[in-house]
Amino acid sequence: MRLLPSLVLTGATVLLTAGAFACAGSDNPAAPSRNASGNASAGSGAGASGSTGTLAIHLTDSPFSDANALLVTFSEVSVHRADPGAWSTLPFSLAATFRTCDLKQLQGATDVLGVGTQLAAGKYTQIRLTVASAFLYFAPNNGSIGGACVSNVMLPPGGVSVDIPSGEVKLNNEFTLTSAGTKIVLDFDGDQSVHQTGSGNGKGKGNTKYMMSPVIRVVSVQ
Numbered sequence: 001m002r003l004l005p006s007l008v009l010t011g012a013t014v015l016l017t018a019g020a021f022a023c024a025g026s027d028n029p030a031a032p033s034r035n036a037s038g039n040a041s042a043g044s045g046a047g048a049s050g051s052t053g054t055l056a057i058h059l060t061d062s063p064f065s066d067a068n069a070l071l072v073t074f075s076e077v078s079v080h081r082a083d084p085g086a087w088s089t090l091p092f093s094l095a096a097t098f099r100t101c102d103l104k105q106l107q108g109a110t111d112v113l114g115v116g117t118q119l120a121a122g123k124y125t126q127i128r129l130t131v132a133s134a135f136l137y138f139a140p141n142n143g144s145i146g147g148a149c150v151s152n153v154m155l156p157p158g159g160v161s162v163d164i165p166s167g168e169v170k171l172n173n174e175f176t177l178t179s180a181g182t183k184i185v186l187d188f189d190g191d192q193s194v195h196q197t198g199s200g201n202g203k204g205k206g207n208t209k210y211m212m213s214p215v216i217r218v219v220s221v222q
Contacts, residue, residue, distance in 0.1 A: 051121045051179040055079070055090055057113040059149060061106035061188075069143025070194075071155060073100040073133045075167075077114040080126035082174075087128070090114030096151030098132060102143065111148035121179050127186070127218075131167035134194070134212050135159030162194060162210040173218040185219040 057077055075098045078089045092099040092114055099113055137143030137159050145153045175184055198209035 052118040053121050053177045053179065053181065055114070055119050055177070057090060058110040059101050059103075059106055059113050059188075060108075060110040061103040067136045067138055067143075068104065068140060069137040069159075070103045071100055071135045071137070071143060071145065071159065072103060072131060073098050073155075074113060074130065075132040076128070076130040078128045079119070079124050080128070081120065082123040082125050088119055092151050094151045099149055099151045100145060100153050100155070101149040102145055102147075104143075105148040109148065113149060119177055121177050123174065123176050125172065125174050127171040127173065127184070129169045129171075129214070129216065131164060131169070131212070131214050133167075134162035134164060136162060136210060160208075160210065162212045163197075164212045164214075167212075167214065169214045169216050171216060171218055173221075175221045182221065184221050187217050187219050189215040189217070 074092075076089060077092075078087045080087050093112060101111065101113065105111075135143075135155060137156070139158060142158050143156055145156065171186070173184075175182060192213075192215040194210055194212045196208060197211050198207040
């Protein structure tokens, strides 16, 4: 599809995987269920007091045709625990301050966004993603960062900046991190997230401008 009047991207999917450091004798993960409010939950089995889980977020994307690359930089990924009601930030690899992903390179593949943090098992109420910047690259062979997701990378020249009025996305969806592990699938809706503005004719030419309002939803919890 063309970038007139909006940039059409297929939905990017974020896989939120909680693999647990189980205490001895911990149970296998329960099948996901729906509570009365319609939120997905992982059922019982939060683990014994003091048990922890390791949380890793992976990104994947489906093909889109208008841009050669779409580089999205994340500055923070965090989750909110119900008790004591505190936010926990998931570190990027190599203790980086930000991580950039090329959604074009994630067609039919996945790469890691946030990894390696041990969180207390139990009930969580929100997921928060902060998108710091986004750049489109239209020229062939332009926009490479040397991988699908790279920490603290310097962006290549030639990109078209995408304006992001508000890059913080909070997902109010309860889930339980169990000692046996929890996986959450998030869908990043590119069609609804990036739009062409200005009077240009697309592909970054003329007075063409782009704006992003990230649209992300929870697909499943298991």
